Amino acid sequence: MTNEIAFEMATSAIRFGAGATREAGMDFADLGLRRVLVLTDPWLRQMKPVATALQSLEDAGVRFTLYDRVRVEPTDASFRDAISFAQGCEFDAILAVGGGSVIDTAKAVNLYTCYPPDDFRDYVNPPVGRGMPVPGPLKPLIAVPTTAGTGSETTGVAIFDMLDMHAKTGIAHRRLKPVLGILDPDNTATLPPQVAASSGLDVLCHAIESYTAIPYRSRPLPERPLLRPAYQGSNPISDVWSLKALAVTAEYLPRVFRDPGDEEARGQMLLAAAYAGVGFGNAGCHLPHGMSYPVSGNVKTFRMPGYEHVEHPMVPHGVSVILNAPAVFRFTAPACPERHLEAARVLGADTSRAKPEDAGRILADRIAAIMHTLEIPNGLQALGYDSGDIPKLVEGTLPQHRVTKLSPRPADRDDLAGLFEDAMVAYR
DSSP states (O other): OOBOOOOOOOOOEEEEOTTGGGGHHHHHHHTTOOEEEEEOOTTGGGSHHHHHHHHHHHHTTOEEEEEOOOOSSOBHHHHHHHHHHHHTSOOSEEEEEESHHHHHHHHHHHHHHHSOOSSGGGGSOTTTSOOOOOOSOOOOEEEEESSSSOOGGGOSEEEEEEGGGTEEEEEEOGGGSOSEEEEOGGGGTTOOHHHHHHHHHHHHHHHHHHHHSOBGGGSBOOSSGGGSOSOOOBOHHHHHHHHHHHHHHHHHHHHHHHOTTOHHHHHHHHHHHHHHHHHHHHHOOOHHHHHHHHHHHTOOSOBOTTOTTOOSOBOOHHHHHHTTHHHHHHHHGGGSHHHHHHHHHHTTOOOTTOOGGGHHHHHHHHHHHHHHHTTOOSSGGGGTOOGGGHHHHHHHHTTOHHHHTTOSSOOOHHHHHHHHHHTTOOOO
16 A cells, blocks of 8 residues: 555635624625525524524525525435425525534535436445545535534535434535635524533544544555545644644533523634534544444434424434543554543643553543533433444444544454443443
8 A cells, every 4th residue: 555645634714703694695795696595404494593694695685595404413315305405496606504414414415416426325435335526616605503513614524314324424525615614603692501512522522533533644645636535634734723622622612511601602612613623624533423423323212402493313413422432532542642641631631640551541531521511411321222232333333434444543343342332331
């Protein structure tokens, strides 16, 4: 194998400021775009962020068509529904107002309407799909996040549940990135504490996973630059953004959870999500995310407090990720203990006398303490899983090559089974 020689840093433009959503219409008008497809979900459709965004379009003289059926935790079926709707519309650009589910759905709509494939799985990450690269430029997409977590406004990744597999997969290419992410703290003012906690813990995992991922030079060299993956492994630029995101999250996530009215903390968490998005959007995540996908895809009856507006059983993405994190970082720490210790230090652990062999325990304990403070369910058992579910969870993780192969320590089938067993209880 010839090793990679370069990494490529790509991200969206970012605008930050309270009230910035009111500028979205002017952005489209200034680009000469007069027909916009707006995507959101049914719950947000009734709320101020969407009303503000639509008013901005009207004020700028931009015509729009609204699709408000985005599914929270989207599936291939919900992607297809949105794509089918969009194919019946005329539009020059897309505006996504919502969390990661909405923004990811908008990315899929943009791709599949610009370059319809022969088969839906053509663009889906292997081994689930063919992983075809995006053939060319897409229409301008502006993303207005209403949660501080996924960082989807900065990334070229769209995640969804593949229903026949009971596991998540995704589509990944740098051309999927929005042209602009508008970070407006006004849009997170009504987030329930539990939603803020789950979203913020996704930021935390994005940051640690990208910082501890395999180095970019250990990946194979692609045949041509177009084939260089969105997730390239840890690199010097992603490291900066990931550690900054981790530091901001450690300081401000507990504040948002205690007081959703804390505007400074809300704004800082929106920035942290974007920082982490720049980091993991180019370096990638690894095992906590890979293991989270079957946890979300095989949910039985669990409903998280704070998500009462969601009509189906659901494990919020940040919860499904963080529940695996302590077990994973105990496992991966021997591969790069110095990076695990640095992450623990940034999160507030005392590492002054730590030995390399202590790295996994120290980081895992610090994460578990944060989970306890944020009242996160205590492990997979609290979601209704038990040891009998582990084979199915392992099977759902094995196809997640896009992320699992970035783990600093390889995990085979038996390793994954042990990790899921360890994750049944998160803190004691």
